[in-house]
Amino acid sequence: MCTETTALVGIAPQTGDLPGPFAIAVATIAALGYDGAGRWVKGSIHQLLTANVPQTAARPAKGANEAPLKIPPATVVRAPPAFAGMAIGLLGGSFNPAHAGHRLISVVALQGLGLDRVWWLVSPGNPLKDPAVLAPLEVRLELAAKVAGHPRIIATGLEAGLGSPYTIDTLGYLRRRYRGVRFVWLMGADNLAGLHHWRDWRAIMHLAQVAVFDRPGWRYRALASPAATCFRRQRLAGHQAGGLARRHPPAWIFAGSRLSALSSSELRAGAEQPT
Numbered sequence: 001m002c003t004e005t006t007a008l009v010g011i012a013p014q015t016g017d018l019p020g021p022f023a024i025a026v027a028t029i030a031a032l033g034y035d036g037a038g039r040w041v042k043g044s045i046h047q048l049l050t051a052n053v054p055q056t057a058a059r060p061a062k063g064a065n066e067a068p069l070k071i072p073p074a075t076v077v078r079a080p081p082a083f084a085g086m087a088i089g090l091l092g093g094s095f096n097p098a099h100a101g102h103r104l105i106s107v108v109a110l111q112g113l114g115l116d117r118v119w120w121l122v123s124p125g126n127p128l129k130d131p132a133v134l135a136p137l138e139v140r141l142e143l144a145a146k147v148a149g150h151p152r153i154i155a156t157g158l159e160a161g162l163g164s165p166y167t168i169d170t171l172g173y174l175r176r177r178y179r180g181v182r183f184v185w186l187m188g189a190d191n192l193a194g195l196h197h198w199r200d201w202r203a204i205m206h207l208a209q210v211a212v213f214d215r216p217g218w219r220y221r222a223l224a225s226p227a228a229t230c231f232r233r234q235r236l237a238g239h240q241a242g243g244l245a246r247r248h249p250p251a252w253i254f255a256g257s258r259l260s261a262l263s264s265s266e267l268r269a270g271a272e273q274p275t
Contacts, residue, residue: 076137076138076141076157076160077157077158077160077161078156078158079156079158079177080117080119080154080156080158082117082178082181083180083181084178084179084180084181085180085181086116086117086181086182087113087114087115087116087181087182087184087245087246088115088116088117088118088119088181088182088183088184089106089109089110089113089115089117089118089119089183089184089185089186089211090118090119090121090170090171090174090183090184090185090186090208091105091106091109091118091119091120091121091186091187092120092121092123092159092167092170092185092187093120093121093122093123094122094123094125094134094140095120095122095123095140095141095143095144095155096133096134096135096140097135097140097143097144097147098120098122098140098143098144098146098147098148098155099147100147101188102120102144102147102148103147103148103149103150103153105186105188105213106118106120106148106150106153106186107150107153108213108255109184109186109211109213110152110153112241112242112255113184113211113241113242113244113245114242114243114245115152115184115245116152117152117153117154118152118153118154118186119154119155119156120144120148120153120154120155120156121156121158121159121170122137122140122141122144122155122156122157122159123159123165124137124157124159124160124165125165137157137160138157141155141156141157158170166198166199166200167185167198167199167204168198168199168200168203168204168207171183171185171204171207171208172207175207182209182245182246183208183209184208184209184210184211184244184245185204185208185209185210185211186210186211186213187210187211187212187213188212188213188215188218189212189213189214189215189218189219189221189222189254190215190218190222191212192212192218192222192225192227192228192254193218193221193222193225194225195225195226195227196225196226196227201227202230205227205230205231205234205249205250205252206249206250207249208249209244209245209247209249209250209251209252210249210250210251210252210253211241211244211252211253211255212252212253212254212255213255214254214255214256219254222254223254228254231250231252234250234251234252235252235253235254236251236252236253237253238253238255238256240253241253241255
């Protein structure tokens with residue numbers, strides 16, 4: 001049942017540079033190769049996965065035995081290790097591509113929410129987005145691992161082994177598999193604004209605590225959204241952020257942090273522009 005509250009919230013992030021990830025994202029995304037209509041060009045996968053190979057290395061002809069992907073399928077779908085008592089943040093998405101905004105949210109969550117790990121759930125597909133612009137899962141995982149650049153931020157393709165692209169099914173699986181692990185769902189304010197379009201969105205709020213991170217231009221739309229309105233009584237104050245993972249869901253915060261306007265779609269568009 002939806003109820004009401006008026007708590008004001010925010011997390012004060014730790015300051016410091018985020019070395020490298022944005023530069024990596026900008027430098028690497030061009031190798032993904034999207035055509036003028038925004039569709040991913042299949043042949044460009046070799047360009048990304050052999051970025052450190054000497055220029056004289058030739059691409060095998062179509063049908064020849066090409067080198068395997070750096071991330072084999074068994075590793076793509078393998079769930080990371082976790083044990084009872086851990087608090088793990090879950091940042092889901094296509095990561096098409098991963099960028100410094102994803103890393104910023106993750107670092108702030110590790111520091112401000114007292115999390116042990118953040119898992120990037122790199123989705124095999126998004127039912128709300130056009131699959132034509134989606135690079136292969138192995139490519140997106142490879143880039144995500146480079147952009148993360150943090151021992152406690154883990155990119156995983158475990159959703160590919162679940163047979164469902166929906167968050168509700170992912171959370172159900174994780175709750176069953178990892179008994180005693182506390183999961184916190186991480187999302188941007190833009191996702192909160194559209195959460196009511198997700199399958200079983202009310203049930204999602206009952207399966208995991210939720211931390212929402214502000215994004216430029218989204219604060220008021222997010223806080224006026226059906227999901228925020230429905231669960232306004234379960235919204236915690238900023239000083240309670242460190243205890244969010246220990247709360248019984250539904251429980252959520254709206255976190256103020258150093259705002260990031262980066263988006264994967266904008267990075268893809270930028271990669272298509274001539275330099």
